[in-house]
Amino acid sequence: MNVRWHNGPMRLLAPLRSGATYRGWVWLILGGALMMPFMLVGAIVYNWFHPEAGFEGALHPAVFAAVIPLTAAVSLLLPDREVERTAARRLLGAEFASPADDGTWNSRWRTGCWFTLHAVVGGALSGVTLGLVPFCAYLLIQGARAVLDMAPTGAYVGWLPDWGLLTGPGLLLALVYLVAAAAAGMRALAPGLLGQGAADRLAASRAETARLAARNRIARELHDSVGHALSVVVVQSEAASRLIEADPVFAARAMAAVGETARGALAELDAVIGALREDRDDARGPQKDLADLASLAAESGVEVDLRVTGDLASVGRLTSREAYRIVQEALTNVLRHADEPRASVLVDAGEEVAVAVASPAARRPRPRPGGRGLIGIAERAAVLGGTAEADWTAPTAAAPGTWTVRVALPKGTA
Structure with a gap:
């Protein structure tokens, strides 16, 4: 119970102690800086229709809302989107991979949405920061004067400044938590808007x-x-x-x-x-193929009875190379595992390429740890759309036991 009671307040105070909160605050202030040119344009237009407004146009909420579409339109023309990504990584701590092609429409509109959100959220919280921090200092001063029984000063009076020693820090804490929440929300959005899109992930x-x-x-x-x-x-x-x-x-x-x-x-x-x-x-x-089976049989270290039927010239080059590798692997397995280094190899290039390699086996071969010979044969056959199987024939009075590997491959294009 004591541990839980201790961890609860620590988690509650974490945003106040975390450097990520204050780096996120800097990022939001940068967003306010991005928003300033648009607000100046909006203020000029506002003052054109309301000459008596003075500086009111630069602070009017309607002007802020009106320039958001302009911000969104300009965001599609950003010359360098990597600046926003770098700022998000360094200041927000966001983690994502950059798109492979930054010039696509998909990348442009997602980065544009990010830029617009950065300017809007940063502009709003920068304005709140600019107004609230001095106001909190004012509340602290007025609260101290109230404690010392000094007359309040300034145009704003009431319970808020009278309790300024509490309301001032309370509003400042609320601002910190608001900044932390905004930074966390934008950090969560960063991979979707600044990172790789579905097309990039598919290509990767x-x-x-x-x-x-x-x-x-x-x-x-x-x-x-x-x-x-x-x-x-x-x-x-x-x-x-x-x-x-x-x-x-x-x-x-x-x-x-x-x-x-x-x-x-x-x-x-x-x-x-x-x-x-x-x-x-x-x-x-040049890679070896079925035409080189005779030399393979002679050099394999296995006594090979080789029979080749059909027209090897009609077999596609890829199929011919893979069939050669399959025979090579089968002879390697005979050399390593057969009762005797002896095998019969039959290759028939008919409607499909059929390969059969038989070797003496008095007992059913057991799977060996780490062995990949038969797996490699099956993988090669599957890649070409063929099949591979291996079976054991038990010995009888008339014939010894045999282990046979059979592979069928499409002929392919010669």
Whole structure:
């Protein structure tokens, strides 16, 4: 209970102690300065019709209301809207992102509304500040004179100055809270009027989606190409180290394959790094496709039974590249997880491109922590509007168990 009783008054007094209140007050006074030229124009027009008014036109509420449409019209022609945004961020503490294009009509009318509100609210509270602060000082003086039994001075007399030691600070406190409330309200409006509109947010969302898609593609490229190459290097180098004395010819072929695979991996890595650096596409080397399946099978480290049917020339370039990557990833999975490094690969370029990669599996493969091979295959197929599935066939007396990955892709445009 004591904590709640203590926190309640502290929250109530927070606007008095917060620097945000007084920075917001400065912002409102700047709004009053923005309103002054419009009030002068209104006063000139008012005095044109009422020559005897004197300075009354500059203070008349009707003049203030009449110049608001003029302020709104001029706000659409603001040459630099970033000034208002900077003032809102620095003095009001508003947080928002600037629009991508400040010249659009949507951005103009929203910033115009903000400028008009700044001038109107700032002009009104600046006028209240200008009149009320001296009046509060007057009330304090009159209240002190009343306490000392001195005769009141000035044209304004009554209970308000008689109790000036209370009414003066009370009115000043009311003004501070009014300023704090106005600043808080404008701070809440700032993101909607000065920040990004719906079109900007949609464009930013699309750009972020494209960026994430590019990053995912690069991750798949790294996983498929470099991961495959490293798997081949590991298997071939281990085989060479075991057979270097017993079969030096095979060991030499294995190390030659390691070198060739490593050079290919470097080229792939250079292409991916070029994409990360946003290099031009034409600066990257040619990407492999279904026409390169024979070399992939020879260098994969897996004993591959490759069969290709149909017209590969009729397959679209994108589909051909992605199908090659899918076969590469499937062979990498065989090299890492199959009972034996042996696989049959069937690629049929008929009405659609059908890929099937089968490998020995005496038991149903279990999902491995961190494994992304099958996920990458499914993602590649889905991007092209295709399908991917994997199934296990249990061993029988007539045939061993097999794990088969099947992918169907639209042919695309050649």
